[in-house]
Amino acid sequence: MAISRKEEERALDKAEQELVANTRHPALQELSDKDLSHHIKLLRERRDKAQGEVQRRRREMRGKATAKGAEAATSAAGNSTKQEVLSQAVRRLNAERTRRERMAAQVSQAELAHTALQLKQASTDQGAPLNTRHAHQGMRNAASQRPKNLIRPMELGRQRKAGAVAQAKRDS
Template sequence: MAISRKDEARALSADEHALVEKSHHPAVQELSDADLAGLVKLLRERRDKAQAEAHRRRREIRGKGAPKGAKPSKADGGSQLKLAVLAMAMRRLNGEAERRRQLAASVSLVENARHALAMKQKATPAGPEFNTRTAHKGMRAIANQRAQNLVRPMELGRQRQAAKVAQAKRDAR
């Protein structure tokens, strides 16, 4: 489910909100690659911290963990919302980083293909001896090293059929 920006602002602190705002659409595309990598690192740290806090609160509510404050937490809706907001921001940033990686790979592929074509065109020999319709030396046949089978295939088939008939007669007894 989508989380509105109003809910995001309510769930996050001011500095976290500033980081998450940079992960939204128009702002994320204006970031440089280095800024994007730095933002991913910062946001991942915040998300991991919120995840640990939400996990601790859930354990506290179930009675499995010691309370952090004077009395145990009664609800963890706020920590769950904060975790969801930070996780969505991480997903947006990872998507943008992957989009940029694929774009760079595509550009690199095109450049490599053009370079390979230029090299091929430069290396192609020109002259009448290339790609003519005569064989020149061509391929040479390699003599078969196995001994030739002198038994006629028809004789082999006749013997095989005779063995089948004899076996069938024995089986019928």
């Protein structure tokens, strides 16, 4: 479920609002890689803190933990909203980092392909063949390791048929 900006402002303090604002499109594109990593670290810490607070409040509501204040918590809605907002911001930052890494990989692959093309063109200019692999003497006949069968195939067939006829006589 989408969280409106008003709900975000209600759930976050000023510093967190600025961090989350930097995770949206125009500001996100302007962040350097170092700043991006720093923002991810900060938001993860704050998200984990909010997550712990939500878990603590839920335990208080169930009666499994002692109350932190004068009374046990009756709701964890505000902190769960805060946790969700911070989680979405971390997801946006992670997606941006992945996008930047993918772009850098594409650029490096293009540079490698360009370098390979230059090397190939330089080698053909000098008269060297494109492929240096040669067949040399070609295929050689490999001698069979199996011993030669000295019995004629016709004799084997005759014996097999005789055995089959004899078996048929016995069976009938």
